Amino acid sequence: MAAGEFELIDHYFKPAPDELAPDSVVLGIGDDGAIVQPDPAQQLVVAADTLVADVHFPADADPELVGERSLRVNLSDLAAMGATPAWFTLSLTLPPQWPEEARRRWVAGFSRGLKACARAYDCSLIGGDTTSGPLTVAIQMLGQVPPGKALRRDGAAVDDxxxxxxxxxxxxxxxxxxxxxxxxxxxxxxxxxxxxxxxxxxxxxxxxxxxxxxxxxxxxxxxxxxxxxxxxxxxxxxxxxxxxxxxxxxxxxxxxxxxxxxxxxxxxxxxxxxxxxxxxxxxxxxxxxxxxxxxxxxxxxxxxxxxxxxxxxxxxxxxxxxxxxxx
Amino acid sequence: MAAGEFELIDHYFKPAPDELAPDSVVLGIGDDGAIVQPDPAQQLVVAADTLVADVHFPADADPELVGERSLRVNLSDLAAMGATPAWFTLSLTLPPQWPEEARRRWVAGFSRGLKACARAYDCSLIGGDTTSGPLTVAIQMLGQVPPGKALRRDGAAVDDxxxxxxxxxxxxxxxxxxxxxxxxxxxxxxxxxxxxxxxxxxxxxxxxxxxxxxxxxxxxxxxxxxxxxxxxxxxxxxxxxxxxxxxxxxxxxxxxxxxxxxxxxxxxxxxxxxxxxxxxxxxxxxxxxxxxxxxxxxxxxxxxxxxxxxxxxxxxxxxxxxxxxxx
Structure with a gap:
């Protein structure tokens, strides 16, 4: 977790006091890194997908929908591996020229969509960073799969x-x-x-x-x-x-x-x-x-x-x- | 791992045939997600840091140095947790207007710096994605730490x-x-x-x-x-x-x-x-x-x-x- 915007992160991305983090999250948002306890009986699946405004979504799209979509496309990578989602980090780049009020409104909507989706799919935002630059959402998703059971691309055989x-x-x-x-x-x-x-x-x-x-x-x-x-x-x-x-x-x-x-x-x-x-x-x-x-x-x-x-x-x-x- | 540029990834980021991936990497670059085997006796530390051109480094900086720096600032987050680095993903956003030759040259230099640094600190690039947009490097770093031993921000006491x-x-x-x-x-x-x-x-x-x-x-x-x-x-x-x-x-x-x-x-x-x-x-x-x-x-x-x-x-x-x- 690096540059700035700590107040934004605290306010919009930290779990509310009545939202219990799962036991697997030892230390969530707010330190240099998060600490999680993987299931020792499973392997870890790691995927990363970035969405850039005006490339992957219209820059003026409803931020709540952008939040939903950002997480869903990453969850899709885990689905393709046969993995169960567990935790994710978020690297959010926000345009420096946005007025404070516009920035707050966008982040509020985005975090609403992101958190609703995280609840629906039972995974936890554990950290990340916010930086200044062109509007970009980079998510890294962590999931788990029993050893040897992951779906891969390289297993097809003739006549399948x-x-x-x-x-x-x-x-x-x-x-x-x-x-x-x-x-x-x-x-x-x-x-x-x-x-x-x-x-x-x-x-x-x-x-x-x-x-x-x-x-x-x-x-x-x-x-x-x-x-x-x-x-x-x-x-x-x-x-x-x-x-x-x-x-x-x-x-x-x-x-x-x-x-x-x-x-x-x-x-x-x-x-x-x-x-x-x-x-x-x-x-x-x-x-x-x-x-x-x-x-x-x-x-x-x-x-x-x-x-x-x-x-x-x-x-x-x-x-x-x-x-x-x-x- | 999503959008495009598969050839670039294969060529510049996959380990060379003579570079052995560590045993902990079950499946590296090239599928929807990577699979790693965490040490069951340790906790997982997760950090993410993004570097935006002209915000965190000059856009015309030597890409090899940008590769070095991108990984080093992420490793610093793990250092601050007392963790040992293990694996990382890379989300690389490259300007669509760059001519093919400029893109190749930049990625070649960047990957050289990144890989040299990864070797030096004994961690493995296991996946990520490349997208079109303003030059941005987002890295997500995974490390390990014995349970309960991580350095945190919240442990200071009076007179320390x-x-x-x-x-x-x-x-x-x-x-x-x-x-x-x-x-x-x-x-x-x-x-x-x-x-x-x-x-x-x-x-x-x-x-x-x-x-x-x-x-x-x-x-x-x-x-x-x-x-x-x-x-x-x-x-x-x-x-x-x-x-x-x-x-x-x-x-x-x-x-x-x-x-x-x-x-x-x-x-x-x-x-x-x-x-x-x-x-x-x-x-x-x-x-x-x-x-x-x-x-x-x-x-x-x-x-x-x-x-x-x-x-x-x-x-x-x-x-x-x-x-x-x-x-």
Missing amino acids: FVLVTHRLGDGAAALAALKGEVSFAPEHASYLQQRFYRPEPRLLEGIVLREIASSAQDISDGLLADLGHLCAASDLAAEIDVAQLPLSRALEALPCEQAYHWALTGGDDYELVFTVAPDKMPLLAMAQASGEIDASVIGRIVTGAGVHCELDGKPYRLARAGYRHFE | FVLVTHRLGDGAAALAALKGEVSFAPEHASYLQQRFYRPEPRLLEGIVLREIASSAQDISDGLLADLGHLCAASDLAAEIDVAQLPLSRALEALPCEQAYHWALTGGDDYELVFTVAPDKMPLLAMAQASGEIDASVIGRIVTGAGVHCELDGKPYRLARAGYRHFE
């Missing part, structure tokens, strides 16, 4: 099924709507805004998948890019049937080509893409039947390299180059 | 001696020199530049002080501010004898008032300020005699609040308001 959780492409569609590039019917617009600012980290799914999936990762840069990383880590290729991509009703209302484009290349979905060996598919079916996971088969793992898309048995080519992030 | 390691004020003097506000004789200028870019994290001192000090913290915002935090955490006050402030020869060459001002208010020293109960002073003397720690008594802890400075038995008033950071 490729699956994704829930729906794809909503994040990119939401961004396009936020930027005024497309407009959606009101019920779809509000659904997409929720999907953008409050992506659901698939934590329970990740825990269930520890015993089922051979590999997994979350989709933050788009299915093609992220499944590509998984394939590269596993030294294999994937074949995707574009017609199987799970789409929300908001995307189903669009021309197919646009919907497929966003589902394949749009970032910010924070769903999981994972692989399952054929003999584990019955386990997955049971998990689906019991409502523990909502997932769709979209393809198979094959030898080779890269991700290949088909539609109606023919190679499917993207109409436009993918794009990334806000702006 | 107040001490600092090594010399004070060099960081502020170096900044003033970097900004061309003052000039120093060549040997002092090069000493100060080293002190600014390569501050020595007082890790061994922190470990020795676990058994000696009643409280400690590192000096990143200036002695008065940081000792003030320690006093506030301990609900006590401190009296400082300005004549006892340990100064380098570079600062001794200045008018007293300027040297005292920097020693009292200058940030970026990354020395430790700590308190020792009278009955522990013999232990400290032994540690000093054996060369384990270089520290000077500068005052005592008293009842009350705040930090009070005296010179020749009279209250000492600062000539100018303190300032913070580069710019």
Whole structure:
């Protein structure tokens, strides 16, 4: 914990007197570092994700939503590892030219969103720092996983099924709507805004998948890019049937080509893409039947390299180059 | 680990094939999160510090020095906790307008400095992310400490001696020199530049002080501010004898008032300020005699609040308001 703004931290980020810190937090916000007691029977999972204003969110976005989103995208990394969230630090950079009142209002809203999300997902803010500069939120998330049980990118095998959780492409569609590039019917617009600012980290799914999936990762840069990383880590290729991509009703209302484009290349979905060996598919079916996971088969793992898309048995080519992030 | 730049990360930040990761790193850079195996007999210490270009370092500074400094200021937080460094993540934000070649050159230099420092202090880069935006380095540092042994800010007691390691004020003097506000004789200028870019994290001192000090913290915002935090955490006050402030020869060459001002208010020293109960002073003397720690008594802890400075038995008033950071 370094430069300045101690009063801000004390006021907005320290737990209120009636909020009990979990026993695992030996020393929280307010010293040079925090002290936590990891579960000696588990391994520690560490992830870090940074959100920059006007790159990852509009600079004038509701700070409460930015707080929610900042934590959720980090929780998504833990979900992709099959880990349970425990603690996190926050490095918050605030523009020096902001008037005091604007700064307080922003931090108050941001901390409200962040803390609500931390409560919902049972993890604790234990420290961090605030600095002056362009509006940036950097979070480091710590979670725990039983030894050897983490989901990794490098475990896919030939003939494994490729699956994704829930729906794809909503994040990119939401961004396009936020930027005024497309407009959606009101019920779809509000659904997409929720999907953008409050992506659901698939934590329970990740825990269930520890015993089922051979590999997994979350989709933050788009299915093609992220499944590509998984394939590269596993030294294999994937074949995707574009017609199987799970789409929300908001995307189903669009021309197919646009919907497929966003589902394949749009970032910010924070769903999981994972692989399952054929003999584990019955386990997955049971998990689906019991409502523990909502997932769709979209393809198979094959030898080779890269991700290949088909539609109606023919190679499917993207109409436009993918794009990334806000702006 | 999220957005883009995977090639950069692979190339510059992954350990080279001949660099063995320590056994504690189960899974390093390249997945959604890293997996480490903490020592079950220790507690985990977590610190985070962010450096923003043109706030904490000149934007045109040698990237190798920026890499060194970024890690060192984070290691200083662990030193102040009496912890041993283990692993860290890096969130690197690079200006999107940088040409490819400039970006590569900067990252190559930065990673060289960072990795050299990581080797020197025996800690491992295990993950992080790179994003587009204003040049910013956010590091999250993980260390370990035996249960109950961490140095904290809230342990000072009345009559404890107040001490600092090594010399004070060099960081502020170096900044003033970097900004061309003052000039120093060549040997002092090069000493100060080293002190600014390569501050020595007082890790061994922190470990020795676990058994000696009643409280400690590192000096990143200036002695008065940081000792003030320690006093506030301990609900006590401190009296400082300005004549006892340990100064380098570079600062001794200045008018007293300027040297005292920097020693009292200058940030970026990354020395430790700590308190020792009278009955522990013999232990400290032994540690000093054996060369384990270089520290000077500068005052005592008293009842009350705040930090009070005296010179020749009279209250000492600062000539100018303190300032913070580069710019």
